[in-house]
Amino acid sequence: MKINWSKYSAPLAFYPLAGKMIPWFGTVAALTIAVGLYIGLLVAPTDFQQGEAYRIIFVHVPAAWMSMFLYVVMAGWAAVGLGLNARLSFMMTQAIAPTGAMFTFLALVTGAMWGKPTWGAWWVWDARLTSELILLFQYAGVMLLRTSIDDQRRADRASGVCALVGVVNIPIIYFSVQWWNTLHQGASVSMTAAPKMATIMLTGMLLMTFGFWMYSLAVILSRVRCVILERESLQLWSKPSSVAEAVEVR
Amino acid sequence: MTPRQKRFAAVGLGLLTLGGATALVLNAFQSNLVFFFTPTQVVNGEVPKGRSFRIGGMVEEGSLRREADGLTVHFVVTDTAQRVPVTYKGILPDLFKEGKGAVAQGQLGADGTFIASEVLAKHDENYMPPEAAEALAKAKAAGAQSSKTVIVQPQ
Numbered sequence: 001m002k003i004n005w006s007k008y009s010a011p012l013a014f015y016p017l018a019g020k021m022i023p024w025f026g027t028v029a030a031l032t033i034a035v036g037l038y039i040g041l042l043v044a045p046t047d048f049q050q051g052e053a054y055r056i057i058f059v060h061v062p063a064a065w066m067s068m069f070l071y072v073v074m075a076g077w078a079a080v081g082l083g084l085n086a087r088l089s090f091m092m093t094q095a096i097a098p099t100g101a102m103f104t105f106l107a108l109v110t111g112a113m114w115g116k117p118t119w120g121a122w123w124v125w126d127a128r129l130t131s132e133l134i135l136l137f138q139y140a141g142v143m144l145l146r147t148s149i150d151d152q153r154r155a156d157r158a159s160g161v162c163a164l165v166g167v168v169n170i171p172i173i174y175f176s177v178q179w180w181n182t183l184h185q186g187a188s189v190s191m192t193a194a195p196k197m198a199t200i201m202l203t204g205m206l207l208m209t210f211g212f213w214m215y216s217l218a219v220i221l222s223r224v225r226c227v228i229l230e231r232e233s234l235q236l237w238s239k240p241s242s243v244a245e246a247v248e249v250r
Numbered sequence: 251m252t253p254r255q256k257r258f259a260a261v262g263l264g265l266l267t268l269g270g271a272t273a274l275v276l277n278a279f280q281s282n283l284v285f286f287f288t289p290t291q292v293v294n295g296e297v298p299k300g301r302s303f304r305i306g307g308m309v310e311e312g313s314l315r316r317e318a319d320g321l322t323v324h325f326v327v328t329d330t331a332q333r334v335p336v337t338y339k340g341i342l343p344d345l346f347k348e349g350k351g352a353v354a355q356g357q358l359g360a361d362g363t364f365i366a367s368e369v370l371a372k373h374d375e376n377y378m379p380p381e382a383a384e385a386l387a388k389a390k391a392a393g394a395q396s397s398k399t400v401i402v403q404p405q
Contacts, residue, residue, distance in 0.1 A: 047378070048383035049350070049373060050345065050373060082257060083257045083261060085257075118373055119373075120371055127283050165268060167265070180284050180285065181286050185374055185375040188376070188377060197377035197378065198378045201378075
């Protein structure tokens with residue numbers, strides 16, 4: 001059977017599809033995060049120099065990865081929206097921003113909680129920490145710019161451009177520990193070298209990352225459904241049959 | 251080009267220009283973005299004079315000395331090429347150890363001693379259970395032994 005995928009670029013057609021996917025992603029997220037936390041907090045051994053304090057890695061690193069990944073995805077949707085003038089793309093941009101900001105905040109807070117016992121400081125102005133803080137401001141900027149413009153199309157385009165411009169910060173965050181002297185340690189896991197951590201620790205961390213990823217999908221899809229209802233309300237009002245179709249077919 | 255392709259091209263070109271501009275700016279700020287200076291830079295006089303800066307490197311093995319008051323400590327920060335003596339009065343972070351990384355903020359005294367007002371520990375990116383670290387240290391010691399014998403043999 002050939003599925004006509006382009007049909008789902010229409011917000012009202014995407015609405016029920018998103019509704020069907022949410023429980024799956026949600027369940028997988030809950031299971032993976034539970035197993036990941038179990039491995040991270042109970043199974044994984046104590047670290048040879050940091051003791052138990054290192055265990056915050058199981059939240060901190062996945063959160064930091066997601067904060068950068070979600071920004072790239074958000075900017076990607078903005079680019080597609082600007083190029084194709086597609087409403088759903090901008091709705092995705094709008095739906096991703098709060099989750100990305102949440103993960104950035106989580107990465108910063110857990111990092112501070114980790115920094116105090118290991119480095120001896122909650123916060124330092126090194127390149128990695130500063131660029132991650134800028135990322136939080138970028139998410140805030142994208143969200144604020146959208147809400148500050150009343151005209152929906154202009155709000156979409158302005159915040160889309162804002163998101164796209166900010167994408168230059170992502171490689172800066174990622175490579176900051178290589179390019180400059182930072183207090184933050186280098187990458188333990190990279191694409192080019194063998195991981196610099198014990199396998200069981202790595203397993204826990206990757207499971208948590210996958211869990212956060214699934215969580216993001218579930219939350220973003222639910223949020224995009226709200227956005228669709230909000231922004232397509234006029235269309236729903238004019239076509240009562242589509243209301244029934246969209247709202248009842250969950 | 252269709253209007254759609256034009257829009258995509260504009261987005262791509264914009265990003266490319268922005269990326270290039272950022273690369274140039276970062277390149278220009280290269281020396282200002284470092285969190286700390288290395289002992290070599292300190293010895294070569296490449297550090298800001300008369301104001302506070304940070305120095306980072308390895309705490310030299312066997313250099314940590316505590317004064318009778320229990321708070322004032324002396325140690326040497328090295329990058330294996332140069333060494334800078336540091337004096338600090340205060341509580342050191344838990345992870346501060348000889349042979350490990352540290353970053354100190356303060357000023358360079360007239361005698362070349364670095365007077366620190368804050369000392370931070372810099373840990374590395376390796377995570378492993380203590381047993382694995384022990385095994386690694388043993389293997390390293392064994393390796394050092396064998397390399398010594400290689401040097402000794404020709405005599």
